[in-house]
Amino acid sequence: MRSKWDNAEAAAISADPLALRVYTSRLLGSDPALVLHGGGNTSVKATAPTIFGEEEEVLFVKGSGWDLATIEAPGFAPVRLDALRRMAELADLSDSAMVTAQRAALTNPYAPNPSVEAILHAIIPFRFVDHSHADPVVALTNTPDGAAKVRELYGPHMLIVPYVMPGFILARTIYEMTRSMNWERLLGMILLNHGVFSFAHDAKESYERHIEIVTAAEDYIARFSMPAPDVSPTPEAPLQKLARLRRAVSRARGRAILASLDASAAVRAFSELPNAPELATRGLLTPDHVIRAKRIPLVVSASKPEEDVARYTAAYQDYFDRHTDGSLTQLDRAPRWALWPGQGSVTFGASPKETAVIDDIKRHTLRAIRWAEALGGWQTLGEKEIFEIEYWELEQAKLKKAGKPPAFEGKIALVTGGASGIGQACVEALTALGAVVAVLDMNPSVADQFDRQMALGIPCDITDDDALRAAVDSSVRRWGGLDIVICNAGIFPASQAIAEIDPDHWDRSIAVNLTSQQRLLRACAPYLNLGIDPAVVIIGSKNAPAPGPGAGAYSVAKAGLTQLARVAALEMAAAGVRVNVLHPNAVFDTAIWTPELLEKRAARYGLSVAEYKAQNLLGVEITAADVAALACTVAGPVFAKTTGAQIPIDGGNERVI
Ligand SMILES: [Zn+2]
Structure with missing residues (x-):
């Protein structure tokens, strides 16, 4: 392990002990072999002026809730050193009483809770104290005769502390062990099954001593380590x-x-x-x-x-x-x-x-x-x-x-046609509620569109059966299952009367809007059957219950899709899978509705675009976000006992009602 100390960087802050403390804490925190997710803690002792013009000794110690990798100056809780030292002399103190007393000794009441190791940091008579749970050192102590190995490796200048609970008992144990001892002769402390401490009056010396202690453990392990065994070819995970x-x-x-x-x-x-x-x-x-x-x-x-x-x-x-x-x-x-x-x-x-x-x-x-x-x-x-x-x-x-988690936290969703329009709005609504989402879309840019932690973009032509199965499988491989499927992908062919429909338009509409939806359900069903409150939401269309002239290829496919959903509701109920249909109408903030198309349609009815958009009984415009919010509600607990339903979201339509 190499020291990451940079003289130039340190020189700029050398006059400020807290800035140096932040700097070397981050150096420790940047190595996951030393510090993992909030583990470890560091401190610096300094004097600070009170409002009465006096100087008092303060321990700036890592506050709970902060991570060494990203800690900043406000992450160090300023505690009066005198109070901490006196606490070490107590024969007994519960950890919750210790936490209260530490808070009461803060010089800033808005600071985070001081680390539970604050008393231990306080009794170490050096300005800088660095503590980590370094993997190589702890691994060395997690062996038979671990203490003997540590003694052999580090010699008499390392204090070896048998395992005790962190918190007050640990501070008290070390206080007793070191009462009549000369700290100057120590290079550090190894806490068996727990971690390592280094300390010095100088920030660099304390940090680099820490690195040296860990490096010695690494070198020791390397002398015994065997090469990693061969791995057989990756099996297909069931x-x-x-x-x-x-x-x-x-x-x-x-x-x-x-x-x-x-x-x-x-x-x-x-x-x-x-x-x-x-x-x-x-x-x-x-x-x-x-x-x-x-x-x-x-x-x-x-x-x-x-x-x-x-x-x-x-x-x-x-x-x-x-x-x-x-x-x-x-x-x-x-x-x-x-x-x-x-x-x-x-x-x-x-x-x-x-x-x-x-x-x-x-x-x-x-x-x-x-x-x-x-x-x-x-x-x-x-x-x-x-x-x-x-x-x-x-x-x-x-x-x-502990607070209440978001409604869909831990749930796994899949949305087709998720790169834009209603699909994209669904992805955003689902992730906002805590779900992770596999986002399928024809558009290859979908792979870069989402952050990957909560939503994984998978380029996929849903009419390609193999690609569809692979996309579903890769989602299951990543998150372990499937709970919510939103069948949204669809196309809206150009308006043509039945007598004139181009056969390619007809076939393509049936393939995308209907056939591929059945294929999607087929690929998802084995996993949905094993899902948590599993739900399918089909994005239908007002055109299913109330078709319009010129939209035959679209309306017939959406009507077929509605029937597919009804049969699926019957078939999948035994496994607890709910299948419901939304029939949106006139959702104009989608890719289908270009400004030109909107102008054309509005003109056909002698309306302005704004009037045309709100042409429904309630006189409201329906957005992709409105449909997404309804889709989430239908997929969630409110609809836990509803399947096979068709719900319009169209602002009210006389022909549907
Ligand atoms: Zn620790």
């Missing part, structure tokens, strides 16, 4: 099994979740190890990972996914019952990731963001397991220590603050 697994985990968690398959070479190689299930379920890399990833993953077996999940939740219940004192609020029993022997792994997150965090933890853990195995065996903290973190009073307090 996507229906994945969708069943997602449904079972969603039910266990009491909400829809995403299930992201990871078949990357490193994860696949691990999953193919004969003892992978046993290794993966020995425990965690560092105990704080339990909050995001739970103590152990689920192992996918040859039996039904529902049975694997039932076994997992029963084992979780036993674990809770073994350790609870009866006063704790039990968390959900659902796994956060699964090892799938031969296939790789599956991560279960409520959102793409949560999925990415769990995925990172999993990848770092699997790598550390490989290292530790080369060093004599992967050995982790016992379940009691992990339970204490999972059910820490500070974590329990957070449960009460």
Whole structure:
């Protein structure tokens, strides 16, 4: 590991200790092998003037909710050093009382909560203190005789601290260990099964010492590490099994979740190890990972996914019952990731963001397991220590603050014709409600149009059966299933009387507006059947119930589509899939309605464009966003008990009514 310190950058801020603290904190945070998603903490001691003109000693320590990679000066909570030092002398203090006392000692009441390690930072008699959960160091301690290995590697100038709970107990333990010790002789501290501390009066020295400690662990591991095993060619993942697994985990968690398959070479190689299930379920890399990833993953077996999940939740219940004192609020029993022997792994997150965090933890853990195995065996903290973190009073307090998630968070949608018009409005409405969306469109630019985290653009001609299936499969592979399908793609052929319809126009309208919709339902049905409150919304047309002259090719296809939806509602009800039809009329902010066409139509009726747009009983203009909002409502819980319905959205039309 190399130091990222840049003399020129540091020189510009060298007079400001807090600016330097921000700088080296970000250097630490920029390396995921050191710091992962809010892990680690740093501080600097400085003096600050009070409003009374006195100077007081302040510890600027990482505030909770901030990430070292992106931290800024306001992310450091200023706490009176004297108060923290006195707290270290207390024989006993609960962590919630500690949090309250730390807040009370802030010099700025609007600052974030100081890190739970603030007292520990305060008693280290150096200005700069850097703490990380560096993978190589922690992996080294997660082995038999880990403490002996650390001693052998770092010599007598490293303080080795046996594992205790973070928070007050850790600060108090180190306070006792170091009371009669000369800190000057120490180069750092290794906290077994937890992480590493470095410190110095100088920002650069503290940071670079941290890098040296981690590099020494890396070099030590490299001496023992074996090359990664070969991976067999990527097997075709059984996507229906994945969708069943997602449904079972969603039910266990009491909400829809995403299930992201990871078949990357490193994860696949691990999953193919004969003892992978046993290794993966020995425990965690560092105990704080339990909050995001739970103590152990689920192992996918040859039996039904529902049975694997039932076994997992029963084992979780036993674990809770073994350790609870009866006063704790039990968390959900659902796994956060699964090892799938031969296939790789599956991560279960409520959102793409949560999925990415769990995925990172999993990848770092699997790598550390490989290292530790080369060093004599992967050995982790016992379940009691992990339970204490999972059910820490500070974590329990957070449960009460948890807000309600967006209505469609964890749900997976697919929209055809999503690059523009009603389709695009549907994608925006669905993602705003928290759903992830596969966006199919003829237009190849759809691939670049969406942010990829919440919406994945897939160029696809829906009349190409193979392309359609591949698009549906790639969506399932990415998120683990399918809950909402909005059949929106369609074309509006030029106006022609039946006697004059160009055969190509007729055939194309039937192919796009009708046949491809059946093919889409066929490709989606196996996954919808395994979805969470699955729903299909068909974008029909006012032309189905109230056709107009000259639109034969269009109206006939849309009428056929309506009939297709009615039959689908009958057939798919047994699996709980709802199929409803919207009949929009005169939605003018779509690609079909060019300004020229609007002018022409308005002129035909002797109206202005504005009058023409609002030509309905209610005298209102209907927008793509209006149709999208209705589509989301129909796909959501309000319509949970409705299927086979046809709902106009046309401002009121005498012929439809
Ligand atoms: Zn820590």
